[in-house]
Amino acid sequence: MKRETTSVIIVGVGGQGTLLSAGILSEAAALSGLEVKSSEVHGMAQRGGSVLSQVRFGERVYSPLSPAGTGDYLVALEELEALRYRQLIRPKATIFLQRKRILPAPVLAGAAVYPPGIEETLTGEGYRVEGVDEADLVSRFNTAKPANIYLLGRLSRHLDFELTVWKRVIYRYIKESLRDLNWAAFRLGREDGNIRK
Amino acid sequence: MILLSGNEAVARGAWEGGVILGTGYPGTPSSEILENLSGYSGLRAQWCPNEKVALEVGSGASWAGGRVLVTMKHVGLNVAADPLFTLAYTGIRGGLVIAVADDPGLQSSQNEQDSRHYGRAARLPVLEPSDSAEAKEMTLLGFRLSEQFKIPVILRLVTRISHSRTPVFLGRRSKPASCRIVRDPERQVMIPKYAAVRHRVLEEKLEELALYAETAPCNRVEPGRSGEKIITSGIAYQYCREAAPDAAYLKLGLVYPLPRKLLRKFARGKDKPFLVEELDPFLATEIRAMGIDIRSKRKEYGLGELNPDRVKNLLANRAEKVPPPSPLPGRPPVMCAGCPHRGVFWVLKKLKLFVTGDIGCYTLGTLPPLSALDTCLCMGAGVGQSEGYRRVLPPEEGRKVAAVIGDSTFLHSGVTGLIDIVYNGNGGVVIILDNRTTAMTGHQHHPATGQTLMEEAVFPVSLETVCRGVGVKRVKVISSYDLPALEDFLQDSLDRPEPSVLIARAPCVLLKGLKKKSPYRVEADKCVACGLCLKSGCPALSAGEDGKVSIDPVACTGCAVCAGICPVSAIIR
Structure with missing residues (x-):
């Protein structure tokens, strides 16, 4: 197991389940015997604001915030939020991206333009993007709701946590009626996440 | 060992400490403390109409002998300041801890005041944890100090402590004290004659607390290898550890009153220690007033929240420029669809x-x-x-x-x-x-x-x-x-x-159990693309390239406000 601190940045829009995936990742790391610190900005998260969670784990972790440009992975449930927070991760680090655009208020009001070609921008800057279409998730699950857990599945390929640990945490965190759906989404993400060296 | 947020850890500490009553008024980032406390057995947690009432209820319960936790956000302490200042004179009977959560960076507040000033102003001890484990331990310590010195204790949190999750070891609950009426007008009736005596008693307590601070385990020295020396407290300690891993540290847990001798001893030598704190130069002013020579941050670092990068620059004494505004569209919070x-x-x-x-x-x-x-x-x-x-x-x-x-x-x-x-x-x-x-x-x-x-x-x-x-x-x-x-x-x-x-x-649309009405839609033939409905700022509405509006049927709650606004009645159910 990698012993230096690993930092995962999880971003999205209020209501997308950003905080839930940060909670699951934190617990999975803690159950794997690592020290974990996670931090989030909520408060206004429910009101459609931008949500940023950071999860850091390793032998010994001090700051719950990761220094800019040192994060190891970015999990983004929305494209603009991926672009907004990309500076937090290392150059060439991997971004797990749901291809989905949620127009923010200034764009809806015509006061700003939603940046075009975000995935190309990220790839052009040297990041490695593992994307999934929202529509693809809908066709597989009839809903894109478990996108957060699906992307955790993709991320899980890069971490050394046991599958049983993930399952335990996901079952603990998600209410009974949605457990099987989310576990299936996690497994699918894990299968889709082929590590290219 | 489990992961708890700072707020959950304070609630846990209160429960372990035998608290029988928790009071407060909601306010980000403090609200989850009392919500979590209400889930424990053998105690009562209650929202009060405001923070002043919460502290008054808390003082009554404490004078009857019970341990009490009172919670609020930083600006709430302003509301509770009236009972606070005189409660310092009267002192307490059952331990009384006031958990107050500041919001550096204004994630969800109207100002970023630094509540540590209340310690000096009201003459009260202030404890400041740097993670969830300390949040729990310092809650317990707060109750012990409160009863040992018969004084209310302020537990000062910040958003980054309240809302970060870090490992905590759990303990058992100690038995709550039994409560009774104690008549003690010289301590509990603050007429001028009695209050003048209590003011003197309060200053004596502070001297005793300052003496306690010299050897308090929550004020600790950590040796370093680089020769660099840092005095810090709270969340700033974690950022410093990230930015200067090899420095020697004096980490203060009790940030008021301060340990004069310990500080002097740590500062001795040819290299002046660097004092790192978030928001106001509170510690820096106190320590300089003791005649101890320290270095401290440039003024601009007193604005907003610190983070590992800012602390690195701060320690290097680098001037900090106001960052240029992001070229990306912001995503401010908005009133929900159907609000x-x-x-x-x-x-x-x-x-x-x-x-x-x-x-x-x-x-x-x-x-x-x-x-x-x-x-x-x-x-x-x-x-x-x-x-x-x-x-x-x-x-x-x-x-x-x-x-x-x-x-x-x-x-x-x-x-x-x-x-x-x-x-x-x-x-x-x-x-x-x-x-x-x-x-x-x-x-x-x-x-x-x-x-x-x-x-x-x-x-x-x-x-x-x-x-x-x-x-x-x-x-x-x-x-x-x-x-x-x-x-x-x-x-x-x-x-x-x-x-x-x-x-x-009309009830908030996010309230649980609220039935959503069927969504509205736009008749494209009728829509004249005037954009009037968009000016309501409803996030369920958006315009296509032709300017015609459509409604997201998932987000729409059927509130019909836009239908009432539309001048051509194009919005129908």
Whole structure:
């Protein structure tokens, strides 16, 4: 197991389940015997604001915030939020991206333009993007709701946590009626996440 | 070992410490402390109408011998400051810890005041944890110190501690003390004669506490390898550890009063220690006043929240420039689709009123496209402000001033402003945006919802009866979605000599158990692409390239505000 601190940045829009995936990742790391610190900005998260969670784990972790440009992975449930927070991760680090655009208020009001070609921008800057279409998730699950857990599945390929640990945490965190759906989404993400060296 | 947020850890510490009562008023980032405490057995946790009442209830329970936790956000401590200062004189019987959560960086607040100043101003010890484990331990320590020195203890948190999850080891609950009446007027009746004595006693306690601070385990020295020396506390300690892993540290857990000898000893030598703290130069001022030579941050680092990068620059004494604004579109929080406040603000804007307001989801009404809220100072302020404006404006200007306030906020500190309008005022209209909950902080109950934090059903305070009771004759309850009725009532209120209260009532759309109505849609043939409905700022509405509007059927709650706005009746169910 990698012993230096690993930092995962999880971003999205209020209501997308950003905080839930940060909670699951934190617990999975803690159950794997690592020290974990996670931090989030909520408060206004429910009101459609931008949500940023950071999860850091390793032998010994001090700051719950990761220094800019040192994060190891970015999990983004929305494209603009991926672009907004990309500076937090290392150059060439991997971004797990749901291809989905949620127009923010200034764009809806015509006061700003939603940046075009975000995935190309990220790839052009040297990041490695593992994307999934929202529509693809809908066709597989009839809903894109478990996108957060699906992307955790993709991320899980890069971490050394046991599958049983993930399952335990996901079952603990998600209410009974949605457990099987989310576990299936996690497994699918894990299968889709082929590590290219 | 489990992962807990700082707020969960404080609740856990209170429970382990044998607390029998928790009181407070919700406020980000402190709200989850009491919500978590209410889940433990063998105690009671309750929301009070405001922070002053919460501390008064807490002081009564403490004087009877019980351990009490009182929680609030930083600005709430201003509300509770009156009992706080004199409670320092009287002291306590059962341990009393006041958990106050500051918000450096203003994630969800109207200012970024530094509550440590209250320690010096009110002469009270202040503990400052740097992670969840310390949040729990310092809550327990707070109760021990409180009883040992017979003094209330401030536990100072910040957003980054309250809302970060870090490992905590759990302990068992100690047995709560039994409570009884103790008559002790010289300590509990602060008439000048007794209070003068208690002031002297308080200063003696502080000297004893400063002596305790010298050897307190929560003030610790950590040796380093680089020769660099850092004095720090709270979350700043973690950032320093990241930025300067090899420095020697004096980490302060008790940030007021400070250990003079320990600081002097640590500062000795040719290299001056660097003092790192978030927000105001509180420790730096105190330590310099002791005649100890330290280095400290440049002024600009006292604004906003610190982080590992800022601390690195701060330690290098690098000037910090204001970062250029991001070229990306922002994503500010917005009123939800179906929010009952939206229609009210639409009407206020249509009538071109100057709207005095305060703190709540409705403060978002100030942002474009609604741009319909003109003041926000503190809880309750808009009511009194509207009276102040009208008092000095020429009548034709004064008639345009209206106040808005939330239901929870009205009970917190709006009712006194309304009494002033009745007593001193000259008309005007106060609009209570009654969404049946304390929405912004996460849907806490309040005295008018008919439920307590422990989910007991209780008598719901009637806002209309309160308003009539203080002497407002024109009180009207109108659905927040009935735009024509809201407009009629407001129009009819503006030129009256007597005050009016409009209670715009509809539950918050995010409340659990609320049934969603079927969504509306736009008839594309009828839509003339005028964009008027978009000016309501409803996030369920968006325009295509041709300017024609469509409605997201998942987000739409069927509130019909946009349908009422549309000039060509193109929005239908």
